[in-house]
Amino acid sequence: MSGALACIVAWLALAVASLLRLRGAWFARCAAFPLGALAALVLAVIGLQALWQPAAAMTLPLGLPGLPFHLHLDPLAGFFLFLLGAVSAAISVYAAGYFADEAPGRLALIGLQYHVFLASMALVILADDAYLFMVAWETMALASYFLVTTDHREPAIRSAGFLYLLIAHLGAIAILLAFGILHGGRGDYSFAALRAAQLTPFWSSVAFLLAFFGFGAKAGMLPLHAWLPEAHPAAPSPVSALMSGVMLKTAIYGMVRVIYDLIGGLRWEWGLVVLVVGAGTTLFGVLYALMQHDLKRLLAYHSIENIGIILLGLGMSMVFVGFGHPAAAALGLIAALYHTLNHAVFKALLFLGAGSILHSTGLRNLNDMGGLIRRMPQTALYFLIGALAISALPPLNGFVSEWLTFQTALQAPVLEHGVVRSLLPLFAATLALAGALTAMCFVKVTGVAFLGQPREAAHAAHQAAAHGRIDCGPAGRIGMAWLAIACFVLGLFPSAILLLLNRICVALLGAGLPEDALESSWIWLVPSSRAQASYSPLIFILVIVAVICITAFGVRRFYHGRVRTAPPWDCGYPLQTARMQDTADAFGQPIRHVFGPLYLMRRHLPGPDDPAPRFVLRIEDRHWVWLYLPVARLVGFLSEKVALLQRGRISIYLLYSFLTLIVLLVFVR
Amino acid sequence: MTTTTGIAFQLLQSLFVVLIAPLLMGWVNRCRAWLQNRRAPSLLLPYYAMAKLFHKDAVIARDASPLFRLTPYVLFGCMWLAAGIVPVLATALPFAPAADVIALVGVFALARVFSALAAMDIGTSFGGLGARREMLIGFLAEPAMLMTLFTAAFISGSTQLTTIVNTLAHRAFEVHPSLLFAAVAFLMVLLAENARIPIDNPTTHLELTMVHEAMILEYSARHLALIEWAVAIKLFAYMTLGIALFLPWGIAAAGDWAALPLAVVALGVKLALAGAGLALLESLLAKLRLFLAPEFLSAAFLLAVLGMLMHFLVRG
Known part of the structure; x- marks a missing residue:
């Protein structure tokens, strides 16, 4: 337990050290990622050990007064720590080579965000109360958001990052509400208290749905997947590997932890x-x-x-x-x-x-x-x-x-x-x-x-x-x-x-x-x-x-092992160019044909007298049309109505405050 | 049964399958020639052709990668493994627990992926075309095959071929409607997976229609011979799998030397009939247009799924 905590502290220290640019950019360039990999390996070993040892718990005197951080390491958490450590060790080693020729400023920022990201994922897995869990969860979301928008000067990457942040927060709200239902206004926010909650079937089903879709938003589950194909390509490759390989798994961890462990009483529906x-x-x-x-x-x-x-x-x-x-x-x-x-x-x-x-x-x-x-x-x-x-x-x-x-x-x-x-x-x-x-x-x-x-x-x-x-x-x-x-x-x-x-x-x-x-x-x-x-x-x-x-x-x-080399035969066609091979689109064409109705295809066929003819085919996600855009329009519409309240004149705002006070005085006595 | 006799049975069966498989190919070709009023070639023609190919110099395209030269051996290894898993002559072989029906489908998928990759290696237009079409056929044939096998697995409560065949072979004769559906689906998958009419034509080199042949165009000599051999073993494995699932009577248990001659005779008769049936089907049917192939195979997939549901509905 304390070993796992030491690894997290080591990652945070590496994050700070990268930012401080110790010895110029040398530290971030040559030492931060290999040391991070070493910490990850140690964490993997600790996680593996936890599968055999009895569960360990710890309370940290951090956080708000009266709300200390609870940590807990049981077999489930140990398994996910092992996953995090074993995979991120490889990614960190790779990243040491990949980021070696980055500019010093960018490198320092990447080093900071990358290691904070790792530490927050470990904390999500170790958390034993809803408060620490949500703090770590949000830290993870923010750190990964900044990593996704590393190349923030490109508008496409900025909008991909925005979409990611938006859906991540929708998910976080759902998770928070699920914890709220489990808490039910009683006791504290430790998982032990949440586990003890007695819920009616209706409320436990609501908690299940909130947790399932809340964590599902992070995991890239339908229909909350839209951020994933935008954000993963936008990030630098080691970060994509970390997000896809490890971060999505913390969502699976959350699902198993909350649904199997905290809500309990699983129903087949x-x-x-x-x-x-x-x-x-x-x-x-x-x-x-x-x-x-x-x-x-x-x-x-x-x-x-x-x-x-x-x-x-x-x-x-x-x-x-x-x-x-x-x-x-x-x-x-x-x-x-x-x-x-x-x-x-x-x-x-x-x-x-x-x-x-x-x-x-x-x-x-x-x-x-x-x-x-x-x-x-x-x-x-x-x-x-x-x-x-x-x-x-x-x-x-x-x-x-x-x-x-x-x-x-x-x-x-x-x-x-x-x-x-x-x-x-x-x-x-x-x-x-x-x-x-x-x-x-x-x-x-x-x-x-x-x-x-x-x-x-x-x-x-x-x-x-x-x-x-x-x-x-x-x-x-x-x-x-x-x-x-x-x-x-x-x-x-x-x-x-x-x-x-x-x-x-x-x-x-x-x-x-x-x-x-x-x-x-x-x-x-x-x-x-x-x-x-x-x-x-x-x-x-x-x-x-x-x-x-x-x-x-x-x-x-x-037989003899004789081999002669010759030009490709290809049924005797003499002229072969690289352009005559199947492209990726050509290879997928039969599937497009078979599953045509499932895709939203937009074709542009050039006319016969087009001087510069180009055939364009775009395949889009149907969810945008039936889910995301209507929701976006609805939100836009509601915001416009709310915006009517905002007149930009101080006297009107004062009037609102006065009315609110009157209403409160009427109801709260 | 001691382990040694079991292993002896295992090796014997694998060798038997690998050596006899081209004969089945020759038999199918001969039956087809008869049905089409042609003079039939020798039964042993596939052996002669392979011997000739082994003696030739291999010609390999200039830019071939190591993957291209490795693939024939991988295909051969996969098919040999499949020949060791399917209960051809005997059940309860010591190898059999190493791979159940799902792993068997996995072996065929592994072979398919390697042959498609090798086809794309040289970068010719035909290679890519063949690989694309093969994967198109495979993506529907593979789940259909799996669902067929699941039906049998549900009936016998096991995915072990040994248990399945023992359950199906040693029972009073009763018609499982679910097995009937599965058998039809299996036949359709067999035709597609082994590049037979109506999905593919093993004898054509016409660019509009060829699938499997397009993938192996660049191979020659010993590599081609190994691939042809692997193809023959694959057909043999599929046919014996069908026999083991749907007509399992007469199969021996491993170590039971006395039952072996009967098992060989029974298998020979069944295979001869199945080969003739295949030739008849191929002579009666016309090759489908390529984009009808997914419809053919999705019909197989749906039949297999229906068969599986049927098992739950009527409990049989």
Whole structure:
């Protein structure tokens, strides 16, 4: 506990030291980020330990008089601290290389905001009272807002930052109201008091909805997702990685903490709400990701999709809790938390890869890239690993959590309610569809960006580089390699993670997985019983690698290994240019065709006599038309009416004060 | 059953599948030739073609990355693994718990992603076209396949192929309406996933229609031979999976040497019939326009989902 606090203090000290520009910009440039990574590693170890140790609590004499800060470290908080530490360590190492050539002034500010951001996320996870939680939550929102608007001179980035801040605060208000309902005017604001609140079903459902949508706004859940595809691309890449990889997960933490722990008494109807929203979020995210050609925007849409997948696991778990099946509920919660960790790892890796491309070539539009594997082989390798992981392909980590989610859905026959029983497999079908679409999307990204021939802009970037390789520096490579290895470790040793996550379930639900699942050896991943399902990624990868080696050896042994190089054949077409390859838009075109009605497409077809014809196709989010713009218009209308009160004359304001006083005197006696 | 006999069974079955798979390809080609009033090629033609390809010099495009040369081996490894998971001759193999039906779908997806990436590697127009179309087919075929397998999983209460096949094989004969839906959906997925008519034509090189062939245009010699071999194993694995799910009678348990000859005969008869059926289907159907393929596959997906719901509605 005190160790975790020391890490937070270290981060805050680094933030201040970066701002003070110790020894010029040297400190922020060379020392701040590596030291931050070290603190993050320590925090990860502390988080891991907390999964085994009994919960620890601490009260800090800070805050307002009579409202001290309460801290609490239990298995759930420990798991999220581990996630925060392990992922942000890699991002900090990467950031040390990425920000090395920033101007000193900007660097000092980034160093301050970045470390305050990290410290506030750790405090959100450790908070044990609503007051500290909200303070840390708002600090997190503000620090990330300033990081998003690092390039604030561009109007598009300013408006993206504004949208983010707006939706973040809508969410914060909802969370605050949820805490208010739990508090109910009694006692103090510590989580222990909130946990003890006795609520009627109506009020606990209201609290659930407020908490769900409040945290959902931060997580990028439908329909409050609009900020995410704007804010993530606007931020510098390590910050995007941190926001997408870690910050969204604090929202998941909040959801689990408030709904499972504080509100308690889960109802299956709540689970259905979560499932419906999760399924919509999943499909929306992946379908819009397929339409993007801006790499970071595409990754942002995939974050929306993955939040949906996490919600599917959570929702199934809540349905099972509601019907009183703790083993299946534990499986669902484990699937959701496992996917939370996995998404943190591979999405951070992918954003760092996108950052490397942006840093080396200045390109963000996939349609300008191509052939980068030859100039950036290491980045290409790491990005490919991330792409395979997010596409839920075995034996990497994304597959394990989706497999667990499927296994949760397959527990549906234990439910007594006929309709719900047949609904759960439908959500599994949604997940299957989304998984296959994700694979398509990442074939598109990897194929268009890294493979093929360099397109014109990429070619220019290649030429501009003085030497042959434009790969990122050693710090960047270490950061990405760390995450890529994590993709393998989380994918190959799932039963160890299962045991860790089971402890959270025991702490939260009072019950964990059945004995059969826990006693199987470390090679096998068994969710309920061995007859029902099992999976062994180690054997899986060993077989494939062994066959590859044997085949390669056999071919070498029995046949000659001669290879000739020649121009590409391509069915004999003599003239091949880089422009004849599929672009990102071309690759997504069939999906646009199949799912046409789901998109809001604006086409501009040039006329036959247009001297400079250009075909323009813009794909927009339907939510803007039916939700955001009407709400914006309504708010504008109401503000205009309120503005009528403001006349700019002091006598009228005095009259308002006088009237208010009279009214108060009448009512308050 | 001791572990050694189990592993012996496992290795034997994998080798058997890998070696016999091209024969099934030859059989389908021969049946199709008969049905189309052509003179049939030798049953062993796929073997001859592969032997010839192995002996040739590989020609690789100038800018090919290591991924391009690795992919044939990955495809071959994936299909070999699939051949080890599907209960072809025997159930309860020691490998079987390593991957259940979901992981099996994952293996096929892994192979698909690698072949699509390799197709985009050279940067030719055909490669990208093939990759795009393959992924378009895959994104619907994969969930349809998964839902089909889920129906069987719900009936037997397990995603282990061994348990599924044991449940389905050792029961009194009864018609599961949900399995009927699943079987139709599975057949449609089988056609799409193995690049057969009506989704793709394995014999065409016409740019308007080819999907799988467009992806492997740049491959030659041993790489091409490995890919062709992997394709043959994939067809074999799909067919035996269909047989194991919908016609499982006659399959042996691992270590049961006495039941093995019967299992081989039963499998041979079933595969011969299935191959002839495939050739008949391919001769009767016309290839669909590319944008009808999603409709075909979404029909398969919906059938599979309906089958799954049917299981819950009528409990059977």
